[in-house]
Amino acid sequence: xxxxxxxxxxxxxxxxxxxxxxxxxxxxxxxxxxxxxxxxxxxxxxxxxxxxxxxxxxxxxxxxxxxxxxxxxxxxxxxxxxxxxxxxxxxxxxxxxxxxxxxxxxxxxxxxxxxxxxxxxxxxxxxxxxxxxxxxxxxxxxxxxxxxxxxxxxxxxxxxxxxxxxxxxxxxxxxxxxxxxxxxxxxxxxxxxxxxxxxxxxxxxxxxxxxxxxxxxxxxxxxxxxxxxxxxxxxxxxxxxxxxxxxxxxxxxxxxxxxxxxxxxxxxxxxxxxxxxxxxxxxxxxxxxxxxxxxxxxxxxxxxxxxxxxxxxxxxxxxxxxxxxxxxxxxxxxxxxxxxxxxxxxxxxxxxxx
Amino acid sequence: xxxxxxxxxxxxxxxxxxxxxxxxxxxxxxxxxxxxxxxxxxxxxxxxxxxxxxxxxxxxxxxxxxxxxxxxxxxxxxxxxxxxxxxxxxxxxxxxxxxxxxxxxxxxxxxxxxxxxx
Numbered sequence: 177x178x179x180x181x182x183x184x185x186x187x188x189x190x191x192x193x194x195x196x197x198x199x200x201x202x203x204x205x206x207x208x209x210x211x212x213x214x215x216x217x218x219x220x221x222x223x224x225x226x227x228x229x230x231x232x233x234x235x236x237x238x239x240x241x242x243x244x245x246x247x248x249x250x251x252x253x254x255x256x257x258x259x260x261x262x263x264x265x266x267x268x269x270x271x272x273x274x275x276x277x278x279x280x281x282x283x284x285x286x287x288x289x290x291x292x293x294x295x296x297x298x299x300x301x302x303x304x305x306x307x308x309x310x311x312x313x314x315x316x317x318x319x320x321x322x323x324x325x326x327x328x329x330x331x332x333x334x335x336x337x338x339x340x341x342x343x344x345x346x347x348x349x350x351x352x353x354x355x356x357x358x359x360x361x362x363x364x365x366x367x368x369x370x371x372x373x374x375x376x377x378x379x380x381x382x383x384x385x386x387x388x389x390x391x392x393x394x395x396x397x398x399x400x401x402x403x404x405x406x407x408x409x410x411x412x413x414x415x416x417x418x419x420x421x422x423x424x425x426x427x428x429x430x431x432x433x434x435x436x437x438x439x440x441x442x443x444x445x446x447x448x449x450x451x452x453x454x455x456x457x458x459x460x461x462x463x464x465x466x467x468x469x470x471x472x473x474x475x476x477x478x479x480x481x482x483x484x485x486x487x488x489x490x491x492x493x494x495x496x497x498x499x500x501x502x503x504x505x506x507x508x509x510x511x512x513x514x515x516x517x518x519x520x521x522x523x524x525x526x527x528x529x530x
Numbered sequence: 531x532x533x534x535x536x537x538x539x540x541x542x543x544x545x546x547x548x549x550x551x552x553x554x555x556x557x558x559x560x561x562x563x564x565x566x567x568x569x570x571x572x573x574x575x576x577x578x579x580x581x582x583x584x585x586x587x588x589x590x591x592x593x594x595x596x597x598x599x600x601x602x603x604x605x606x607x608x609x610x611x612x613x614x615x616x617x618x619x620x621x622x623x624x625x626x627x628x629x630x631x632x633x634x635x636x637x638x639x640x641x642x643x644x645x646x647x648x
Contacts, residue, residue: 194537198544251560252553256569268549275545279538290537297608298538315583319571323583331590334597341604348611410572415556419549496647499593503645507600511633514607518622521614 197289201278209425210240216484223488250414255317258411262316267412267419270309273302274426281433282357284443284469295356296344299434303389306427307333310391313420314408325407328397328495335502336385342510343378343385347371347438349517360442366449370441374520377513379439381506383479386431388502390424392483394490395498432479436472443472592644603632 185193214229214236221228229236254260280295282288292298307330314326348354350371351362363370372379388395397407409420436442445467447455456466464470493501610617610625639645 190536191540194540195544197537198541202544202548248556248559250556251562252556253564253568255571256564257571264553267553268546271549271552272542272545275548276538276542279541289541290534292534292538317571318583320584321572323586327586327590331593335593338597338600338604341601342607345604345607345611348608349614352612352615354608354612414560415553418556419552422552499645499647504640507636511629511636515626515629518626522619522622 194289201289202275205275205278205426205429206422208429209422210244212425212429212480213243213421214240215480216487219481219484220488223485244418247414247418252414252416253411255319255411257318259316259318262312263411264416266309266313266316267416267423268309269312270306271419271423271426273305273309274423274430277302277430280356281430281437282360282442283472285357285361285467287469288357291355291357293353293355296348296354296359299356300341300344303427303430304337306423309420309423310408313412317408317411319411321406321410322408325410329391329408332391332395332397332495332498332502333389335499336388336506339381339502339506339510340385340389342507342514343375343382344438346375346378346510346514346517349514349521350375356437356442360437360444363441364444364448367441367444367446368449370439370444372439375439375513375517377509379435381510382439383435383482385502385506386435387483387486388498390427390431390483392424392428393487394493396492397495397498428483429476429480432483433472433476435479436475440475441471442475443467443469445471589647596639596644599632599635603629 188196217239218228218236229239232238232242254263277299279290280288280292280298282291310329310333311326314322314324314329317323347359351359353359353362367373409417412420445465447465448467451465456462458465606628607625610621614621
């Protein structure tokens with residue numbers, strides 16, 4: 177049975193195989209995005225001693241579907257002096273990179289759509305492209321609030337990208353490869369080999385700049401409801417607005433997954449090197465304890481939860497504070513740590529000595 | 531090796547298509563009833579005062595210039611970090627000198643107040 181399935185699969189044209197894989201990746205991703213929005217409202221609700229959405233379906237479980245349906249049937253308003261083509265292409269430009277970046281994210285050893293050597297470079301390039309959607313949206317709307325939001329967003333994303341890039345350089349020095357799968361495998365052996373141990377300052381910088389890159393609270397002056405109403409997407413409605421929203425949440429999930437892959441050993445089990453090998457060969461429990469996709473999902477889910485947690489906990493930064501944090505704290509920290517790492521490499525101390 | 535990049539090309543095409551289709555569906559399914567005030571740019575209920583593509587603070591421009599310098603630096607660091615094993619101590623020391631020069635520049639722009647937002 178499985179054999180005939182395999183031959184059937186192998187006889188399919190390559191393009192169809194790729195498309196099937198992409199759909200198998202995108203459908204769970206879009207499902208996660210939809211239910212992430214519900215989780216956000218529920219979790220923040222409980223943190224503020226409210227119930228959150230609880231009318232549509234049992235305990236509000238159908239809320240994302242109701243929201244999507246509502247947005248589909250809303251009018252897309254194009255302001256009269258907006259640049260129509262740019263106005264409509266901006267959401268797509270924000271959305272496409274957020275999805276396409278998933279092409280190189282590995283979920284388990286070898287379980288990746290495109291196993292390329294320049295994986296991390298590709299991710300860095302695509303996450304930088306997302307800013308174009310925001311700027312174009314702000315400019316094309318021809319509205320003051322939208323333009324202000326776009327300016328803020330451009331300066332902020334660009335500032336934190338430097339800190340993020342430096343943090344990635346530290347990871348590369350430790351792993352010696354741009355391939356995400358090899359970066360994870362370089363952390364094998366036990367949780368003390370995970371990069372979070374040796375690169376802890378870079379881990380903090382990466383997490384903070386990840387929050388700033390996705391324009392999430394406490395760095396959400398781009399949308400700052402109380403100052404510039406909704407920032408760059410103030411003029412968007414209906415599906416055009418929804419697409420921006422999907423992009424933001426897909427980016428949050430992407431950053432969470434990347435944090436897990438780059439610093440927390442991705443799919444590697446934290447019990448590696450602690451339990452005897454015999455424990456991993458037990459029937460079901462052994463599979464659960466051993467490295468696998470479930471560990472990656474658990475770690476990703478933790479960071480996704482943390483995104484919501486920050487939003488419920490921290491007050492919004494002022495814009496000058498954001499720029500100061502990015503340029504005067506995070507960048508010096510990363511440069512110092514890269515120097516430290518260089519000295520450690522020269523002295524052959526640490527996991528990269530081999 | 532190059533065939534590994536085919537899925538990426540397909541993925542980008544699919545992602546763009548999904549985005550276009552989503553916005554297109556919104557156009558097909560939603561109503562279309564334009565109106566004067568409804569289509570005006572939002573400005574808290576006022577008529578728009580002047581063109582919204584106004585002058586903006588030069589510091590945004592400054593940040594963009596500084597970004598290019600530092601981003602280039604990262605572009606130099608990426609291949610260096612990957613090849614660290616092969617280039618050994620010589621590579622480490624030369625990058626340390628390169629970074630030191632950039633750190634001097636960073637201190638200079640800090641002292642000049644290029645990073646201030648009051």
